[in-house]
Amino acid sequence: MNSRPTHADTEAVRDRPTLADTEAMRRRRGESVLLYITDQCPVGCAHCSVDARADGGRVADWEAFHDVVAGIVALPGLRSVAVSGGEPFAEQRALPYAIGAFADAGLDTIVFTSGYWARENGSAPGWVRRLLPRISTLFLSTDGFHQGGVSNHRFVGALRAAHRAGCRIVVQELDTGDGAQVAEGLLLEALGPRWADEAETKLITPLRYGRGSGVFALQSRHDVGSLAACTLLGSPTVRYDGVVIPCCNEGLITGHGPAALRAPTRRPEGVARALTGFRDDPLLKVVGQLGPGVVADLPGFEALREERFENVCGGCWKAYDIAGRPGRAADSVTALGAALREGG
Structure with missing residues (x-):
């Protein structure tokens, strides 16, 4: 039987961001940002939404x-x-x-991991043990696709190492049947019956990006007018190579979709400049506040109503595809930008 970790300071853990705290910060513009730190992953899950691989790209240009x-x-204002x-x-x-x-x-600091670095007895390499106490909230993801690279025993070891370090813990499982029960069972094994004092669970929707596009079935498509406003435009992404993206869409992060939604940067001030540009982008303002259906009402964007989309990202990408062509749509974006600036 694996040994239990020394009990964490429960009150200290409670002061660290909960799942609700992290999601609220993501939705409040300017309070959070995502650093996409590597394209490498040794686990090799068949459903990986960013197609990460053991030989994937990683930090090479340290400057x-x-x-x-x-x-x-x-x-400014980042939390x-x-x-x-x-x-x-x-x-x-x-x-x-x-x-x-x-x-x-x-x-x-909020970090997403598979827990592959842990040992089954709840220990971890020295550099990980030194790092974990500096992480506020650790999201540990597991599902059936992870089992080949991260067994349940190793995952429980990661939970115990994170608990010992005082991290707030969130276990993520795919929303596919018994995901909630699996997550709760792992937490019970790792932390005991009072695991909910210091940890939470989250079910996540399977994503049809990267390798996931060949694993998960398309559920449905929607008219552009029925797509809700994008709630995640307040939480942009910065890649390790300096590319800034206005949201957290996995396709954009890995180089797919409209080039207009990826801004390469150099120098520290370039990050803020790119984020300001996306914040002031008229189409993103409309998609983020009202939804892509409103864009379809602009002259030149009528083609948006001729397609059905899997999600708001599809409607947004199509709008940028149309806007990138010379003609009425581009003129509409220019006029929209002027109107938004005048209106404050």
């Missing part, structure tokens, strides 16, 4: 990465930085550097 981190730290990939813990040098800089700046 650019330092500028990315400095640019994020300098953002938290989430770090994902790929597998962030595959970056043994970059992850501690980034987390250290963010924590030293007084920012909450």
